[in-house]
Amino acid sequence: MAKERGxxxxxxxxxxxxxMDKTVVFEVERRTQHPLYKRVIRRTKxxxxxxxxxECRVGDKIKVMETRPLSKEKRWRVVEIIERAQ
Numbered sequence: 001m002a003k004e005r006g007x008x009x010x011x012x013x014x015x016x017x018x019x020m021d022k023t024v025v026f027e028v029e030r031r032t033q034h035p036l037y038k039r040v041i042r043r044t045k046x047x048x049x050x051x052x053x054x055e056c057r058v059g060d061k062i063k064v065m066e067t068r069p070l071s072k073e074k075r076w077r078v079v080e081i082i083e084r085a086q
Contacts, residue, residue, distance in 0.1 A: 008065050008066045008067070009065070009066040010063060010064070010065050010066075010079070011028050011047070011063070011064050011076070012028070012061065012062070012063050012064075012082065013026035013027050013028040013029075013047070013061075013062060013064065014026060014027050014029075014059065014060070014061055014062075015056045015057065015058055015059060015060045015061075015062060015085075016046065016058065017058065018051075018054070018056055018057055018058055021054070022050060022051055022052060022054060023048055023049070023050060023051060023074060024048070024049050024051045024056045024062070024078065025046055025047070025048055025049075026046070026047055026048075026049055026062060026064065026076075027044050027045070027046050027047075028044065028045050028046075028047065029042055029043070029044045030042075030043050030044075030045075031043075047064070047075075047076055048071075048073045048074045048075075048076070049062070049064045049074065049076040049077055049078050050067070050070050050074055050076070050077040050078065051077075051078045052077075052078075055078075055081060056078060056081060057084070057085055058085060059085025059086070060081050060082075060083065060084055060085050061081070061082045061083040062078050062079075062080070062081050062082060063078075063079045063080050063081075063082055064076040064077060064078055064079060065077055065079045
């Protein structure tokens with residue numbers, strides 16, 4: 001009986017750069033409440049993801065999955081393109 005691996009994190013983000021070979025930079029936006037003023041503010045974070053076939057373009061909405069380190073900064077890989085850019 002094989003041991004089951006831990007659950008991998010899945011994120012949904014927007015591609016902001018596709019200039020590298022087999023790599024895309026995507027941005028994930030989350031909304032959080034300001035601790036003092038209680039106003040809802042947007043926070044964004046950028047990650048690099050592995051795009052094996054160079055299919056992603058700037059503006060695409062993608063789903064990515066956590067994976068082993070593929071390079072110094074790449075720890076995500078593209079699972080699917082949810083929505084193409086206009």
